[in-house]
Amino acid sequence: MILLLIARRFLGLLLTLLIVSVLIFVVMDLLPGDPASVMLGTSATPETLAALQRQLGLDQPLAVRYVTWALAALKGDLGTSYTYGVPVAGLVGERLAVTVPLSLLAVALSIIIAIPLGVISAGRRNSLVDYGASVLSQVFIAVPGFWVGLLLVMLFSVTLGWMPAGGFPGWNAGLWPALKALILPAVALALPQAGVLTRVTRTAVLEVMNEDFVRTARSKGLSEKTALWVHAVPNALVPVVTILGLQFTFLIAGAVLVENVFNLPGLGRLAYQALTQRDIIVMQNVILFFSGLVIIMNFLVDLAYLAIDPRLRAGVR
Amino acid sequence: MRYLLRRPILLSGLLITTFLFVVALLSLVWTPLPPTKMQIVSKLKPPLSVGLLGTDHFGRDIASMLMVGAWNSLSTSLLAVAIGATLGTLVGVFVAAVRGFTETLVMRGCDIIFAVPPILSAMMLGAFMGPGRFTAIIAIAVFMVPVFARVTLGAANQIWTRDYVTAAIGMGRNRAKITITHILPNISNQIIVQVTIQLGLAILTEAGLSFLGLGMPPPTPTWGRMLSDAQTYLGQAPWMALMPGMAIALAVLGLNMLGDGLRDLLDPRDQS
Numbered sequence: 351m352i353l354l355l356i357a358r359r360f361l362g363l364l365l366t367l368l369i370v371s372v373l374i375f376v377v378m379d380l381l382p383g384d385p386a387s388v389m390l391g392t393s394a395t396p397e398t399l400a401a402l403q404r405q406l407g408l409d410q411p412l413a414v415r416y417v418t419w420a421l422a423a424l425k426g427d428l429g430t431s432y433t434y435g436v437p438v439a440g441l442v443g444e445r446l447a448v449t450v451p452l453s454l455l456a457v458a459l460s461i462i463i464a465i466p467l468g469v470i471s472a473g474r475r476n477s478l479v480d481y482g483a484s485v486l487s488q489v490f491i492a493v494p495g496f497w498v499g500l501l502l503v504m505l506f507s508v509t510l511g512w513m514p515a516g517g518f519p520g521w522n523a524g525l526w527p528a529l530k531a532l533i534l535p536a537v538a539l540a541l542p543q544a545g546v547l548t549r550v551t552r553t554a555v556l557e558v559m560n561e562d563f564v565r566t567a568r569s570k571g572l573s574e575k576t577a578l579w580v581h582a583v584p585n586a587l588v589p590v591v592t593i594l595g596l597q598f599t600f601l602i603a604g605a606v607l608v609e610n611v612f613n614l615p616g617l618g619r620l621a622y623q624a625l626t627q628r629d630i631i632v633m634q635n636v637i638l639f640f641s642g643l644v645i646i647m648n649f650l651v652d653l654a655y656l657a658i659d660p661r662l663r664a665g666v667r
Numbered sequence: 668m669r670y671l672l673r674r675p676i677l678l679s680g681l682l683i684t685t686f687l688f689v690v691a692l693l694s695l696v697w698t699p700l701p702p703t704k705m706q707i708v709s710k711l712k713p714p715l716s717v718g719l720l721g722t723d724h725f726g727r728d729i730a731s732m733l734m735v736g737a738w739n740s741l742s743t744s745l746l747a748v749a750i751g752a753t754l755g756t757l758v759g760v761f762v763a764a765v766r767g768f769t770e771t772l773v774m775r776g777c778d779i780i781f782a783v784p785p786i787l788s789a790m791m792l793g794a795f796m797g798p799g800r801f802t803a804i805i806a807i808a809v810f811m812v813p814v815f816a817r818v819t820l821g822a823a824n825q826i827w828t829r830d831y832v833t834a835a836i837g838m839g840r841n842r843a844k845i846t847i848t849h850i851l852p853n854i855s856n857q858i859i860v861q862v863t864i865q866l867g868l869a870i871l872t873e874a875g876l877s878f879l880g881l882g883m884p885p886p887t888p889t890w891g892r893m894l895s896d897a898q899t900y901l902g903q904a905p906w907m908a909l910m911p912g913m914a915i916a917l918a919v920l921g922l923n924m925l926g927d928g929l930r931d932l933l934d935p936r937d938q939s
Contacts, residue, residue: 366775370782377791492920494871496878497894497912500901508902515901603784607875611898622879625790637791641782648778 355656363649370641371423375416378634423635433629441620441632442639448518449609449616452532453601456539457594463544465583465590468551473578475556483548490545495604499538499611506534516613535612539604543597550593554586561585588654595651602640677928683921691741694734702731703886711904721906723896729907732888733914739800739889740918743882744869747804751811752862758812759819760850763827764842770820777813785810785872786879793881800883803876807869818861822854856933863926867919874915890915 394402403409407418422429428438464487471483507515513534519527558564559582567581568574606618613619617636624632671678694702699718706726714721720729762773783791789806796802826832826849835845876882877891885892890911897907 362775366778366782369779373779374783374791377795380795488920488923489916492867492923493916494874494912496875497908497915500894500898500908500912504901504905504908599781599784603786603872603875606784606786607878610879621787621790625794628794633790633794637783637787640784640787644782644784645778648781 352656356653359649359652359656363645366645367642370645371420371638372416374634374638374641375419376412378630379412379415419634423638428635429631431624431629431632433624433627433632438632438635442617442635445615445617445620447521448532448614449605449618452536452539452609452614452616453605455532455536456543456601456604459536459540460543460547461594463540464547465551467544468548468590469555469578469583469586471548472552472555472559473574480552483552487545487548490541490548492545493541494607495538495542496607496611498541499535499608502534502538503611516611518614531612531614535608535614538611539601539608542604543601546597547590547593551586551590554589555582558582558586591654592651595647595654598647599644602644674928674931676924677932680921680923680925680928683917684925687737687741687918687921690734691738694731694738698728698731698734700728700731702727702735702888704728711900711907713904714906720910721904723893723907724900724904727888729893729910732893733890733910736888736890736893736911737914737918739883739887740870740873740891740915743800743803743873744807744866747807747869747873748811748862748866750804750808751865752815752858754808755812755815755817756819756858758816760823760846760854762816763820763823763850764846766824773816773820777816780809780813786875789872789876789881790879798881798884803873803882806876807872810872811865811869814865815858815861818857819854822857823850826850826853860926860930860933863922863929867922867926870915870918870922 400409407415410418419429426439428442430436431438431441434441467483467486471477471480474480502513503515506513514531516531518531521528555578559578561582563585564577564582567577572581602618605616606621608614609616609618610622617639621633621636621640623629624636671681704727706722708726709717709722710724710726712718712722712726714729717726718728718730720733723729723732758773762770785806788809789802792806793802796805823846829849832845832849835849840848873882874889874891874894877889878895880892880895882889882891893911894908897904897911900907
């Protein structure tokens, strides 16, 4: 039964991916400006233009081009960038080496900030600490990540000179210089996430604290601290993990902006550069890549729900 | 009034939001200086030396630009949320009335729209419509439709199971009529709360889009572009970066607090 359900969700995932890829392909195709003429400039003769269009497969009907593109993409061939003249797959891979560590660092930071803050404010409900944490999380949610980035640069780079103001030396320059370039962007990316996560953690812990097993733990004579951290918190983490998954869209949106603030050669900056240079094939693939990540993340959240809540396994049939 | 005083979150949210709307509306008829007037002689002047909040790299008055920016940001976000909320609510109540396969189909459609973050869909839209207010509105509205469709559907499904709705069905009322007389009035509170919260999100997204140059074109002042201009002068003129960011944060904070306060007021079940 459970396998059937997972199989159905998986089919749904594939269908969603298919429709999103068609949508992105069609929208990008509607763009004015033919890539071939962008590549050749205005001085090209009609013959060279037609030859290049043929070479790029632009003379084929839309459906044929989609299938060709999709089949190649499945094999890992994402085409060749018009402006860089290199394979898009390589370009994406190169940029992932910045975006993935940046996102992981940001998620880790947001967890380190949010979970203790949320748990402590739930443990001391309606205390001064609780109010302080709630104000802090509201502020974190309200400040735009890219502005936090600017403020961090102002303080740590311009005024104190402790951190680089932007750019990325590459992983070949050594672990520390590369990490150092990612710390401020990760903080900027993490704060809004931490705000949301703190609130969710607080609510989740408060809910679990009312459950019977926590009451049992208390009546066994365990201290309030043990009841909170050992019995309540692990059970409250379920919705926290879910939100972490669902916040993924906002993490990506944030990464596009923050990478632009810090001049980081990541996937978000690549998408933006591709937009300004009208490098359609790069945009197409980067947006598809981001969307695919979001869809897969939502699928995993769904699965996590099924694993955690037996009622759903029986209910959705 | 006494009720409001006992609800500090609702009250602060209401005050901040009202203040912003007043400033935004005021900017339509009055600003301390023309917001696009350049005075190179007094460029990069700190707050209070020239104007209330200083000047930018063209010598433009930052306070005036912020005021006009408030109008641009609020009006763009309001329009986007209005479009998204209207369409999303219509879809939601329609689906709740028919259920069945349509529900599955629409939910899947929501997943698809959700999969493309608004910044990225705005980039795609911006690429072929050109950047501008319209692009920003559409990109944000498109993302809002599934948000409202889901909230409305969830809330409406609950109302459809109530006894008075069953009674109305039994009396032979058709589903469209029941939706108008029973469903919509009973879910309007939840939609109002959602509008407030999504408005905050829309302001953040609009600021991000203008920061990337996908919002309203210069010389129209927007909070996002003021921040993007400020990036070059972080060392010389930090106030250029401080003020617009604080305006965005204040606007979002105010709307979120208002949303939280309204939720407690209108939707007592959610109180925690």
